[in-house]
Every structure is written in structure tokens, then in C-alpha cells.
Amino acid sequence: MTTAVSLAAINFNWLPILPLLVVTAGAMVVLLAGVRVSDRDSEGLGWLSLVVIAIAVATSLPMLGAQQVTFSGALVADDFTVFFYIVILLAAAVIVLMSLDYVADEGLPGAEYYALVLFATAGMMLMAAAGDLIIIFLGLETMSISVYILAGLARTDVRSNEAAMKYFLLGAFSTGFLLYGIALVYGATGTIKLHALSTLAVGASPMLLLGVGLLLIGFGFKVAAVPFHMWTPDVYEGAPTSVTAFMAVGVKLAAFAAFLRVFLVHLLGVQSDWSIVLWVLAVLTMTTGNIVALMQTNLKRMLAYSAIAHAGYILVAMTVGSSAAGAAILYYLLGYAFTNLGAFAILIAMARRGHPHETIADLRGLGTREPALAGAMAIMLFSLTGVPPLAGFVGKFSIFSAALNAGYVWLVVIAVLNSVMSAYYYLRPIVAMYTDTGGAEVVRIGSRPALIAAIAIAVIATVIIGIYPQPYMAASTSAFTSAFGKPPLATTASLHP
Amino acid sequence: MPLLPFLFLAALSIIFAAGVILQRHPVHSLLSLVLTLVVIGILFIGLDATTVGFLQMIVYAGAIKVLFLFVIWLLNLQSQPIEGGHLALKFVGALGSAALIAELLVFVLHLPPPVGHSKPLALDYGSIGKLAQGLFTDYLVAFEVTSILLLVGVVGAVALARRTTAGSAPGGAP
């Protein structure tokens, strides 16, 4: 007869799961609420989603300072998780804000849109909180599948179709590699719990190394590292802009969260085996991203290559693998998230129905016609370039400093040269905005409060995080170190009086 | 699993798998794939993973692949020559795959005997009860996530594939 399942055997804990439950339940509520709502007035659903996100943020806060592994190791409740929960949720909130007009205007199906954004958010959060490889896989899939759909949601737009198709095929392809990697790691260790990997040391079995390599490929696809980046530009260009923003920010956050947790926390024992591969990947990614970005005329496409390049900078820190590097990545992601959100929000502000206005030429003269919008765009681009005192600069700074600290001087020099190269293409839109005339007509931004809010949040965050990085730096450090389940390493001391 | 049946099934699966990528007509490819999946399912059963083996046939072969069949019909796909794709890509792909196969085989066939292999299996290994026990305790979160995943799949399929009704999309395509 049936074996009674003892519920007590489940290590049940509300802390990490509650925000997830809120988001998924919220998604279903949105879906249901959307049944009778026409696509043209889906704004209400957006506000509903914002409420859901707010509740989820509130429910993630109690996890601060926790240090628990729950659900038989499936989920981890620590500061690392909280950090990513909150950043991902904030990113989702900004995405929703910038979508309010856009979705209704473009005639995208509102209920599905917002529900899928929330589902994808849930998947991202899962990846951040994952304590075993299978949760990472499932989180990744929940996220990816939602985003595949989102990318194709503009069904009559052939470019959107194409983006969805390419993203889907290559995403599924990469999933195969990731999965094979998981299989081999499982084969080498007999378990899929991440903490079991921590005990591995250099000289581990070839099977493990092969598995780690395949995991790298899988993650490489998701974070758009060269040579696994081919999907990025097309998909970024074709997808509806708000979805592109979500891909550039949310997906990347989640992918790096899992990437970090697996490689920098649990696979540190075999770091010497994978860091050289990452070294090469980082260099390739930065350089290719920047070089190709130089030739782009479409802003979305340019931002796609820029996203690739930025993944390269993060990979620099991954290569280093130190605790400082981990913290730097977290900080970098924070700044990167807001900066990109802002940039894409501005692209949305540029667009009018049926006229995407996303080439650099469309920006011409924006500086005189919409000075606020142009100023915001300039700030975002400068932040991406790494001009102080914006978030992008401090992020790059912390990554470079971590890498230098660990002795990767040449890697940093290459990164720096890339950074200079990137200035060229980031400045081109700025030139267009301020020195040329005759670009596209833009809908007065003043009439779209939600969009203004989204842009304002991004700008303010980018500036604040850059000018006074201390609290965010401290948060990143404590978040990253908490992933080790050890007290923070004393890497720095405060200034002597 | 004894060697002879294994070799037989392995050969079958490889032949069918090759059929998937070599057949000209999508339907033939699909049939090859279904057969591959069935053979793999049988291999599962040979590995004492009975439940999973049957699930493989029910879910994969019996349900998912039928969807493919539908789509192929709906699109009324015809035979297509296999060429296409850049020659360079083909070359690199073939080379890469060959390298990967070689690498995997070298690695895999020279593995030390797996740790648990000599241990006698639990009596209920592969049974549905044992699997369920795992799913509802250790993998509870993962299990629940799959429900979300399927919901997303349903929402997505409906959202994407439903016919565009006039007026709901800017293009107003029929």
C-alpha cells in the first residue's frame, strides 16, 4: 500500500519561499484579472503587478541576515539571495513601470504580458536562491520560457517573431549543454546539491571537469558570453523594447546569480581548472562586444553588444574568483541593472506606435527638443562608458581593483583598453542628441508619468549608487560573503581617522 | 542489463537518432525521433528505472511528439533537401561534434568503476513510490516549480499561437 510521506521530512521554511509564492500567486491573479480586460487598457494589470512586486519585496526583507538551507537544500536563505531577490524585483518593477503605456500602446496582450513578467521574475528569483543544480535548471527554464514568449508577444511583428524564434532555439540548445553539465557533475559527485561541490578539490575527476566545462557553456549562453552570444543582438533588436530591457537586466542578473553561486562559491575548489577558460572567455567577450558595437546604427542592437561587453567585464571578475571580485560583481550588476533599465526606458519613450525610433539617427536633436530625456540618456550612456561618478564607473572600478588585487594585470589592461573603445560608440548617440538636428518626433514625455517614474528611478539610482557607493558596496560584500555561510572576510578596513 | 540487448538497443537508438537529422521529410524525422525515444525508454527500463522509462514513452513519445506532428501538418511541410547552412558551419559543427564525441568517449569509457555500482540496489529502486517519495520531499520545490512551468507553457502557447483577431493588433493582420 501507499507509503506515507512524512511532511516532517520536508525542511519547510517560509523565508525563501514566501516571496516566490507571492510573485507566482500574483502572476496568476493578474492572469485571471486580465480575462475581461481588453489589451488597450491593461494599465490596471500593470499596477496590480506593481503591488505584487511590492509585497514580494516586503516579504523578502525578513530573510536578511538569515543563514539557512531549506527544503532539503533546494533553496538557500541568505543575504546573497535577498540581494538578488530585491534587485530582480526592483528591476521587474521598473520594467512594469516602463511597460504601462508601451504595452497598451503596442497592443500587446496585457494580462499575458504582466503575468509572464511575474513568472519570469519568479524563475529569476529561484535561480538566485537555488541550492541545488536542478532548481537552477528549473528556475532558468521558468525564466527563459517566459521570456521566449514575451519576446514573441508582438505577434504580428515579424521581427518580434524572429527574435522569439532565435531566442527559443538557441536558448533550448544551450539548455541541453547546461543539462549535460549537470549530468556529468552529478555523475562525478553523486549528488546535485551545490554544497556537495564545495568539498571538491583540484585534481577532481575528468568527468567533473567536463561537466564544469559544459556548465560554463550553458551559463555562457545565458549571460551572452562570446562565442555563445550570437543570439543576443537579433533577439534584443527584435523583441519589444520593454522585453529587451527585461532580458538585458533580469535575465542577466539571474544568470549571473546562479553562475556566481555555482562557480565562485561552490566550485572554488577547482578554480584553477576553470579560471583560465574564463580568462579567455572574458577577453573574447569584451573585445568582440565592443568591436562589433562600434559598427551598430541601431541603438537596441548597440545596447545588445554593449551588454555582451559588460558581460565580459563581469567575466573578468569571475575569472579572478576572489571574494572581493564576487562583491564587485554584485555591485556591478546593481549599477548595470539600473543603467540599462534607464537606457531602454528612454528608448521606449522615443517610440511611437508603429515607429520604434531606435536608430542613432532618430536621436538627433533630442537634446534641444526633450532636454530632460536627452540628459537622462546621456547619464545612462556615460555610466555605461564608466565615467565617474556614475554607477558604471564604480562598478568597473571595483571589478578592476579586484582583478588587480589578485594579480590579473594584463586582463585589467585589456579591459581598460576595451573600456576606451566602448567610449566611442557610447558617445555617438550623445553626439547625435546634442549636436545634430532633425531626428524623430517624440511623444511629449510629460504626458507619461509612469515612464517618467521609471526613467527617474533609473537615473537617480545610477547617480546615487555612483556618488555614494559605500552602502551598496557593503551590501554587496555582505551578500556575497554570506553565500559562503561564513562570517564576512575582513578584506578591508575603514579609513583610519 | 546484459550486454547483447544493450548493444542491440544502442545500435537501434543511434540509427534512429541519425535518422532524425538525416531524413528529408520532417515527418520521417519525427518518426525516427519517436522511435529513438521509445528505445531510450526501453534502455531506462533496462536500467531499472521503470517508472521513468514508461513516463518517457507516455510523455515524450506519446504526447509531446504528437504536438510536433500537428505542427508539421498545420504548416503542411514538405520534403526538403538537407543542404543549406553554411558549408563552413557544417564543417565546424561536424569537427566540433567529432571532437566532443571523442573527448566524451575517452573520458567516459575510462572512468573508474562508479562508486555505487557494486552496491546492491534498493528493492524498490525505480519504482513509482520511490520516485514519488523523492519528488514530494527532497524535490518538493522543484516539483511545484514544474507546475508553474507548465502553466507558463500553456499561457505561452495560447498567447502566441492563437489567431490574431482584427483590431487587437496594430497591424490588423487577418
Place this chain on the structure above:
Amino acid sequence: MGGYWLSALVFMPLLGAAFVTLQSDERAAWRSAFIFSLIPLAISFYVLAAFDARDAGYQFVEHYNWIPHFGVSYHIGVDGISLFLLLLTTILISLSLLYSGGGDIEFRAREFCFFMLVLETGLLGALVSIDLFLFYVFWEVMLVPMYFLIGIWGHGRKIYAAFKFILYTMLGSLLMLVAILYLVFKARSTLGHLSFDLPDLMTVPLTMTEARWLFAGFALAFAIKVPMWPVHTWLPDAHTEAPTAGSVILAGVMLKMGTYGFLRFAIPLFPDVAAEAAPIFMALAVVGIIFGALVALVQPDLKRLVAYSSVSHLGFVVLGMFALNPQGMEGAVYQMLNHGVSTGALFLLVGMVYLRRHTREIAEFGGLWHSIPVYAGIFMVVMLSSAGLPGLNGFVGEFLILLGAYLHTWLAAVFAVSGLILGALYLFYAYERVMFGPITRDVNRSLPDLSRREVAVMAPLLALMFLMGFFPRPLLNRIEPSVAALLQRTHSHVARIDSHPPTPAVVAAATRTANLR
């Protein structure tokens, strides 16, 4: 000396910039921008007045934690080297704003004022920063407004020039960042904590190889900014295409950031390498001096001529600096100020004539002496100052530098002197073609002479030229202790150089210097 004077000095322009953006009308924007630029000017005068000339160290120091995580602090202060550069900056910004409001900038005035004031913050901030991180931040911050100034209000191939400017500078500065970081982490092993503070970093023991690489990192950044000879190519473009105010600030203050960087950071941090590399730098400086002068000689474009003259003049500064003796270094600091005043004035004058004729081709002019005599007169004074006529400011600096160079390597001084002669040559040659002779173009007959506003702009500069030419002492008094303290670090090398038996010429020169003091 406490207080928040320096912070106020640095951030007041930023406040002004914010205020300017709120102005609805352009005239109001000009007015408020000018008024806001006077506040830092006043503060800088206060700082000058309250500056303790005997103190070689930093004054008006403010020191707070900023990013303890990285050991970054908000550490600012002023010493003899930066004191007058602050003053120069505030003066030139005010004058530029005053000038630009008079018709030079015809559109988007609000943004222009905004960028000028942000630029001022960047410049002042970089000058007062003692923390290297802070310095780097301000160093980069000043790029952005300058980029816009060139890109929006420039002429001709302005976009190209702006790009070239920013890419060159960024390349250098990012490599400097790498060097800074390396140094900081190196320092941690001795300090026990991260620190970007200059005094802390000066204590780091480095191997010679490390020091060479790091010095190279810093030096490249500063050399690009100066700009020294092989990496100078951005300058003619940027200067030529920039609007007048932009050129003034660029030449007057921004180029000084490079030499200032050498003095403040590169040399004190790596004194051994500096001493070792001094011959190279002096050689490059001499090449720069002669090259700049020669190229200036053949420029058909007046503004381009002035731009190349900057290459030449800054060669002198570098030459003096790397002589690594009190004469050379004081001369370098003094020459930085001179160049700021004279070249700033020259650019203003070129701008004024451009405004009237919309061309800068020397061939387009001729005989302007007759039509606009006030202009020509002022031009004469400025030109003489730039050429280093005794009695005007240029002479003091150049003489000190040549003296220092001579004390170090006599050959360098010899070559440099030829540069000086060439400098006089191209200036006079240009002046002659522009001002004298018959009026060849009819349009030149009826040109309006300088307006009152323009005279008001030029007057303070002329005053400064005479002041600095006749009374260098008060300035040098304040510069001296800091320079001496700086030279303490390179002392051993200086001692070695001084141990050469002095030649009669040197003795004579030294006595003249002593008299001069």
C-alpha cells in the same frame, strides 16, 4: 585652518549649474552663470589671502570617509603648487563666461553655462584632490563637459575633434586608473588597509620594475593631457574646433592638469623613476618645444598656430619639471600660470577676430592695426607676454626653466632656447601678417573695434601679465616651500646633479636668479 572653504569652492559651480538650468531665459542664464562663477572666484581669493606662505603642506584640508570599503576618502587640500592654479581656473572661467555671453555663443546658452560650470567643478576638484580616487573622479568629470563644449559649440570638424579629445584622454586616464589600483593594493601590504590617500601611497616601497611600469601608467595619462610630443595630436584639433571659451579653458587650465599631475602625483610617487626618466622626458620636451614652434610657424590658421604654440610652451613646463631642481620646478609652476594667462588671452583674441570675420586664416587678414587699433594693441601685449619678453610674465617662468634645465643638462637648455627664439619668430611673423601691412581685404576695413565687454574681459588678463612679470616674488614665495618639499623626495638625485662643478655661466645665471628673487 579648517572650514569648508575648498568644498564650497569646488561645489559652488555645480550649484550654479543646477541653478542655471532652471533659468527660462538666456540672458538670465548668462547673468546667473557669471554671478555664480564669481563666487568661487571670491573664495579662491580668500584662500589666497588666508594661505600660509611658509607652510609647505596642505592647507584648508578636509578629510572624510567616502567609500571606506575601498579606503577611498574625501581628502582635499591646497598647497603652493595648486594654489595659483585654482585662482587661474576661477579667473579664466569667469572671464570666459563674460566673453561668451557677448555673442560668441549664439545658441543653447543655458546648456553652455551649465557645462562651463560643471567643468569648473571638475577642474577645481582635480586641483584640490589629495585622494587619488577623488582625483580620478574629477579628472574624468572634466572630460564630459569639455566634450560637450567642443561637440556642440565647436566649429568645423567638431565631432571628430571631440571624439579624438575624449578617446585620447580616456585611454591615458584608464591606464592611470590601473596603475593607481596596482599601487593601492601594493600599499595595502605595508599599510595594512586600503588607501587612496597620496601621503599614504608615497610610503609604499616598490621594486624598480614595478615603479617603472606604474610611472609609465601615470605618465602616459598626464603626457596625453599636457600634451607631450608624440601624443599631442588631439590638441590641435580640439583647440581649433572648440569654441573660444572652450579653447581658453582647455589651454588655460586643462592642459595644466597634465603637468600638475606630474608634479602632484607622478614625480612624488615615483621619485626614483622620475629621476631616471628625466632625460627622456626632457628630450621629449625639447622635441615638443621645437616641433611645436616649427609647426606653428607654418600654420595658415591663427587658432591652430596658438594651439601649436601651446605644445611648445608646455614643453617648457615639462622641461622645467624634469630638471628636478628648485629653479626648474618653480619655473614650471610659474610657467603653467603664465601659459594659462597668455594663451588664454591669445585664444580670446583669436575668438574676437573670428567673431568679426568668421575666419581664422592668417591670409584673410592684414593691416588690422589700422582698422582695430585697440585690438591690435592688446594683441601686441599678449603676444609679447607669450613670447617671453622680459618684464612680462612669460619671461620669469621661461628663464627659471631654462636655468633649471641648464643646471641639469646644458644641452637641453641650448635646444630649448632655440625653441624660445622660434617661438618669438612665429608669433612676430603671424602678428606681422595679421596686423601690419596694407589692408588686403575690404571687409577688414570696417571692422568694429573691441566692445566694452571685450575690453573688460581682456583687462584683468593684461593686468595679470604685468603683475606677474614685475612682481613674481609673492607668487614664488608661496610656490617655493611646496616645491622644496616635493624636491625633498628626489633629493638624492638632485644632489648628485648639483655635485657637478658649476661652470661660470651657471654661476652667473644663479646670481641673476638670486637677484631676481
Place this chain on the structure above:
Amino acid sequence: MVPPSYFMGLSAVLFCIGVLGVLLRRNIIIIFMSIELMLNAVNLAFVALSRAWGNVDGQAIVFFVMTVAAAEAAVGLGIILMIFRNRETVNADEINLMRW
């Protein structure tokens, strides 16, 4: 008894056939099928390893992979249908409004 490494080898071969299919075929549906083949090859590896380790983890994963495959199939085929409605082709080479 067949050692697990044989199964791993078979799985590797099948996986690579799948990869080849993705790289060589231009018909989206066949590419998709090749991906499914890859997933199944991995499943085989999981089951063999699960058997070798004597724990049920591998089987649980296979279960999840099937679910994922189902969801992916639904969405993927939806996308293919949608694209066909607009473009009348499923050839990946012809679907390149944007540079691929």
C-alpha cells in the same frame, strides 16, 4: 552487466548527433527535434548515473526534464506556428530580417 560508462558513451553519441542536427539542419522544426534528442541523451546519462550511484536523484531530474520539455514544446511550437503565419517559411536561413 553493462557498465554505466557504456551508457554514458551512448548518451554522448546521441547528444552529439543532436548537436549536429542543430548545426546542420535549417528547418526549425527539425532543429527543435534535434534539441529534444539532446535532452534525451542527457536523460539517458542521468538514468545511467542514477543507477550507478544507486540513488533516485537522477530519475527525479529526468522527470523534471520531461516537464520542461513539454513546456518548451508548447511554447516552441507556438512560436513556430506564429512565425509561419507571418512568414510562410520555417527555414532558419530565410528568417533573417535581422542579421543572424
Place this chain on the structure above:
Amino acid sequence: MLIELLIGAIKAIIVLLMVLNLSAILLWFERKGSALIQDRIGANRAAITGVGRRLGLPNLGFVNTLMADPLKLFTKEDFVPAGADKFLHALAPFLAMFPVLITFAVVPFGDTLIIGDRHINLQAANLNVAALYILATIGLGVYGVALGGWASNNRWALLGGIRATAQMISYELAMGLAIVSVVMTYGTLDLQEMCRAQGGVWFGWLPRWGIFVQPVAFLLLLTAGMAETKRVPFDLPEGESELIAGYFTEYSGGKQAVFMLVDFAEIVLVSALITTFFFGGWQFPWLYPDGFHLPGGAFFALPNVAVAIIGIISFTVKVVAFCWLQILARWTLPRFRYDQLMRLGWKGLLPVALANVVVTACVIVLGGV
């Protein structure tokens, strides 16, 4: 060893013969049954030269039809339409046949037969995950129909194939869930175990058949099963008035015979499953392995062989009864419209099946059944 194999072979052959014969008989059954229902004579000419009737013997139409139909079909021209996929066209009928036949392997048709000291389980293959196996084979059954329809290169055939596939897939869900609730009730996937669990009585008289525990599942399985067999009222895939003959429009001769055989074999299969799940399989009321224990307390001892034979007969009778029920349904109910069919499957049966599973689970957990 050899004898084991032999016994296995014999069991398999018995099952196969039972199914095939029953299917063939059903063909006649249906003709005559429909005639009965429609008040006509039905198939009445298949008498060889009329010998039987002339001699005044009972009508041998039954036997003759059994021979005549296959003979006719197998001697007809095997026609393959132009442009058809010849290989798949030929393969399809067998793809359809194969899963159905192998499903019977796990259906127990009797209790353990003891000969000497050898215990013979009257089930072709004793599989402890039989329920899953059934679902798997039913799932694979789709392909024969689907590919048959597609390979014919005929619009009607393709349409029939699509309809059939969609219908089978849709109803498989409800069917599967019904089986799941049955599995939950008995706590085993083994069909023989299920049959054994249905032995004995409640209240001293009521046989412990599944129908009394899972009536909803029974209705679900019956409905879904009928839909799976694509017969009226669910015969949209082969609705004559719409699609000629649906997916086997372009089949003739032997291949068509196979398709028809599959149809009837499916009927038998559904009946067998219903019998096994809900009507005790080979269980006969009050019959225990040692003989009859009647409600009153009376006891008739029986030898094992007799019990086994009664069991087999009992099973057969039940199966035939359900076959008849299905044929009855065919000739008495009107056909659905296709959207109604889908609606019934997705919005009717599926939710009910899900609810049934939930209720069953609750009852099991809370009631500790």
C-alpha cells in the same frame, strides 16, 4: 527454463487468439446487433452456396461472415494512392495494431492456476507497473492513425488523421487521470494485484469491485475509452458523411482489414480495462480461491482448476458485455460535433477527472483507506 518459456508462449498465444477472435466476432456482432437495433436482418448472404439453409441447418452466417469478410478484404487490390508515402502508408496499420495488441499482455484473464507445484499466473506478462505500461502503449497508438491519415496524400484522410490524433490525445488525459485514481485506490500499478484486491465482499454480500469505490472513474474511463476507439458518438475522425472514412479512406484490402481489426481490438481493450479496473477482472462474486462463499454463509469447495476456469469465463463474459455496451452505444447515440467533442474532453471530462483524483487523494490521506 524451457518450460517457463513454453508457458509464457502459450499464455501469449491464448491472449492473442482471444483478442483477435473476439475482434473478428465483434465485426459480425456489430452487423447483426445493428440490424437488431434497426429492426432489419443484417448480414445474411454469407452462406457458402446456401448449403446450410438448404439442409435446414441453423444459419451459419456467423461462421461464414467471419470467413467471408477477411477473405474479401485480403483478396482485394492493395491500392496505394499516387503521391502517398508508400513506406508509411504500409507501416501505419501495423503501427496502429501493435500497441493495442501488446497492451493485452498485462491484462490478467484469470487467477493463479496451479498445475502440480507450478503456479501459473494467468496473465501474459506480469508487470508491476502495468498501469503505466498501458498508458504508454495507448499513447503510442496515436501514431498509426496519425501517420496513416497523413501518408495517404488525401485531404480527407489527413483531416481524419488530425481529428483522430487530437481526439485521442485529448481523451488520453481524462483516461489517464481516471486510471490514476484507480491506481491510487488500490495502491498498486499491477493489474493482477488490482484484481486480487477486488476479491471478497463488503457488508457480507457486495463484491468489492472498483465500480463501487470509483464510480466516477468508471464513467470517465468508459467515456474516454469510447472516444479513444473513435466510435460513435465520437467517430468524428471517420464520420462517413464528412470524411468518407477518415484516416483510412485511402486504404483497401488487407491494410484496411488491419485498421478495422484495430478498431475492434480497441473495443475489446477498453472493455478489458474497464473489467479489470472496475468489475473485478476475473473475479466472480463470492468465489474465493477455495470455492464459493455465498452471502448466506454457504460454502462450496472447488478445485483450483475449476476456480481458474470460472475466472476466465467470468472475465470473458464481462468483456463481451462491455463490448456489447459499446456497440449498443454506437447504434443508439447521435454523433457529436467536433467542437462539442473537444469541449467535452477538455472542459467536461478533464476537470471531473482532476477533481476525482483530488477527492480520492483526500479520502486516502484523511480516511486512511
